[in-house]
Amino acid sequence: DRSSVASFRFADLAKHPTDVVRATIRSGRYGQHTAGLAAGKLQANLVILDEAYALDFARYCQRNAQSCPNVGMTDTGDPMFRTLGRDLDIRSDVPSYNIYRNGKLAGQADNIRDLWTDRSVAFAIGCSFTFEHALQKAGIRMRHIDEDRTVPMYRTSIETVPAGPFRGGMVVSMRPIPKAELERVDEICRTYPQAHGAPVHFGDPADIGIADLVQPDWGSPSPVGPEEVAVFWACGVTPQNALMAANLPLVITHTPGCMIVTDVAEDAFPTVVR
Amino acid sequence: DRSSVASFRFADLAKHPTDVVRATIRSGRYGQHTAGLAAGKLQANLVILDEAYALDFARYCQRNAQSCPNVGMTDTGDPMFRTLGRDLDIRSDVPSYNIYRNGKLAGQADNIRDLWTDRSVAFAIGCSFTFEHALQKAGIRMRHIDEDRTVPMYRTSIETVPAGPFRGGMVVSMRPIPKAELERVDEICRTYPQAHGAPVHFGDPADIGIADLVQPDWGSPSPVGPEEVAVFWACGVTPQNALMAANLPLVITHTPGCMIVTDVAEDAFPTVVR
Numbered sequence: 001d002r003s004s005v006a007s008f009r010f011a012d013l014a015k016h017p018t019d020v021v022r023a024t025i026r027s028g029r030y031g032q033h034t035a036g037l038a039a040g041k042l043q044a045n046l047v048i049l050d051e052a053y054a055l056d057f058a059r060y061c062q063r064n065a066q067s068c069p070n071v072g073m074t075d076t077g078d079p080m081f082r083t084l085g086r087d088l089d090i091r092s093d094v095p096s097y098n099i100y101r102n103g104k105l106a107g108q109a110d111n112i113r114d115l116w117t118d119r120s121v122a123f124a125i126g127c128s129f130t131f132e133h134a135l136q137k138a139g140i141r142m143r144h145i146d147e148d149r150t151v152p153m154y155r156t157s158i159e160t161v162p163a164g165p166f167r168g169g170m171v172v173s174m175r176p177i178p179k180a181e182l183e184r185v186d187e188i189c190r191t192y193p194q195a196h197g198a199p200v201h202f203g204d205p206a207d208i209g210i211a212d213l214v215q216p217d218w219g220s221p222s223p224v225g226p227e228e229v230a231v232f233w234a235c236g237v238t239p240q241n242a243l244m245a246a247n248l249p250l251v252i253t254h255t256p257g258c259m260i261v262t263d264v265a266e267d268a269f270p271t272v273v274r
Numbered sequence: 275d276r277s278s279v280a281s282f283r284f285a286d287l288a289k290h291p292t293d294v295v296r297a298t299i300r301s302g303r304y305g306q307h308t309a310g311l312a313a314g315k316l317q318a319n320l321v322i323l324d325e326a327y328a329l330d331f332a333r334y335c336q337r338n339a340q341s342c343p344n345v346g347m348t349d350t351g352d353p354m355f356r357t358l359g360r361d362l363d364i365r366s367d368v369p370s371y372n373i374y375r376n377g378k379l380a381g382q383a384d385n386i387r388d389l390w391t392d393r394s395v396a397f398a399i400g401c402s403f404t405f406e407h408a409l410q411k412a413g414i415r416m417r418h419i420d421e422d423r424t425v426p427m428y429r430t431s432i433e434t435v436p437a438g439p440f441r442g443g444m445v446v447s448m449r450p451i452p453k454a455e456l457e458r459v460d461e462i463c464r465t466y467p468q469a470h471g472a473p474v475h476f477g478d479p480a481d482i483g484i485a486d487l488v489q490p491d492w493g494s495p496s497p498v499g500p501e502e503v504a505v506f507w508a509c510g511v512t513p514q515n516a517l518m519a520a521n522l523p524l525v526i527t528h529t530p531g532c533m534i535v536t537d538v539a540e541d542a543f544p545t546v547v548r
Binding site: 051054058059063064065066070071072073075076083121161163164187190191193197198269270271272 | 339
C-alpha cells in the first residue's frame with residue numbers, strides 16, 4: 001500500500017549514496033526517474049526474461065553491442081544482481097517496472113517479487129547517461145539536458161543483426177554537436193563501449209533513413225544550429241523494440257527513465273562492482 | 275590424409291585474402307600459426323562447448339570482459355560463424371584444434387567435423403594481435419615481436435568473477451613500454467574493448483602476485499629497461515584455464531597461435547562482418 005508510507009521526492013534522495021537510494025526504492029517510497037541520482041555510478045536499463053531466451057538475448061546483445069551494451073547478467077533464478085551492487089535485489093530495487101505479455105505492455109509495478117521465478121534471468125544494458133556525463137565533464141554541452149527535455153529518438157533504416165526471436169531496426173538518439181567538437185566527441189565515446197560507444201552516424205539523417213529531424217519517434221526535437229552537426233548514437237530503445245517483436249509470454253523491463261542504480265563506477269570496465 | 279595434398283607454407287598464404295586463407299586451411303593444407311596472415315582482419319581465440327554451458331560461459335565473458343572479450347557466438351548447432359565471415363565453417367577453418375575431455379588435453383585435430391553436434395555453440399574471444407597492431411601503427415614497438423619470441427605470460431593473484439563452473443585466476447601478458455609512452459598506450463588500448471582493452475596493471479609485478487618477471491609461466495621473458503615500465507594486459511589464457519578447471523566432458527579450442535581468421539576489420543566495433 002503505497003499511501004501508507006511517506007513518499008520521497010527526488011531532492012530527498014539526490015545526495016544519498018547508492019545503498020540509501022536502493023533501500024528507499026525497495027521500500028516502495030520512491031517510484032520516479034533516476035537521472036541525477038547517485039552521481040558517478042553506472043545506471044542501466046533492465047531486461048528480465050525466462051532462461052529459455054537468455055542465450056539468444058546474450059547473442060543479440062553481443063551482435064549489436066552499440067545498441068545493447070551488456071553490462072550485467074544475473075545467475076539464473078538469483079534475484080541478487082551481485083556483479084552490479086552489494087545487496088541489489090532486482091525484484092524491488094528499480095523504481096518502476098514495465099510488464100510485457102506477448103509483446104504488449106500489460107502493466108506497471110513497483111516491484112516484481114511475484115513474477116520472478118527460479119528460471120528468471122536479468123540483464124543490465126548500458127545507458128546514455130554514462131557517455132553524456134563524460135561529454136559534459138569534457139565541457140561539451142548536451143542541449144536536451146540544458147533545456148530539460150527528453151533526447152530525440154528516431155527509427156532508422158539500419159537493421160540489427162538478429163539472434164533467435166530478437167531482431168528489428170536500430171533506434172538512435174540525436175544530439176547537436178558543434179563541428180569543432182566532433183572528433184573529441186567520437187574519441188571520448190569510443191572509450192565507453194559499456195554505454196553505446198562511438199556515434200553510429202554524423203550528419204545527414206537521410207543516410208540512415210530518418211526523413212525529418214523535427215519529428216522524432218520519441219522525445220522532443222533538438223534544433224541543429226548552423227555550426228553544429230546532428231550526431232546519432234545507438235539507443236537503448238532498440239532492444240525494447242526487439243523484445244516486443246519477439247512476442248514472448250513474459251518480459252519485464254524498467255519503466256523508461258527509472259533505471260537500475262548500481263554501485264559500479266560510471267567509467268568502470270568491465271562493469272563489475274569491486 | 276594430410277600427406278596426400280601439397281602443404282602450404284606461411285609465405286604462400288601471407289598475401290592472400292581471408293577467403294583463400296580459410297579455403298586453404300579447410301582443405302587441410304595449412305595447419306600452422308596465423309599471426310601475420312590476413313593483415314587488418316580480426317583474429318580470435320576459439321571455444322566450442324555444449325549449449326548446456328553456453329549461458330554460463332557468456333556470463334563469464336561478460337563479467338571478465340578484459341580477459342575474455344566476447345567477439346562472437348554462433349547459433350546453437352550452426353557451424354557457420356555468420357557474424358565473423360562469409361562461408362566461415364568453424365568445424366574446419368581453424369588450422370589446428372585442441373580437444374579437451376574432462377579438463378585434460380585429449381588430442382589435436384585439423385578439423386572437428388565429427389565432434390560438432392546440433393547442441394554445439396562456438397565462441398570467439400578477442401586476442402592481443404589486434405591491440406598490438408594498433409600500438410605498432412602508432413609507432414610503439416612490441417619487443418617480443420621485434421625479437422620473434424612468444425610474449426611472456428604470468429599467473430596473478432587477481433581472481434576472475436566466477437560464473438557457473440567457470441572461475442580461476444587472471445593470466446596476464448607483459449610488454450615493456452617506454453615511460454613516455456604509457457599514457458598513449460593506455461588511451462589506444464582503451465579503444466579496443468574487443469581485444470583485452472586497457473592494461474590491468476603498470477609497474478611493480480608484486481602488486482598482482484607475480485614473484486619474478488624473469489620466470490614467466492608461459493612464453494619467453496622480456497627484460498624491462500631502465501626507462502621502461504612493465505605493462506600487464508589481461509590474457510586469453512585466462513578463459514582456457516577457467517575452461518580446464520570447469521572439467522566439462524568436451525571442450526574444443528584452437529591450438530595456441532592457430533586462430534580464427536575473420537572477415538571483420540581489426541578495429542570494427544561491434545565485431546560483426548558488414
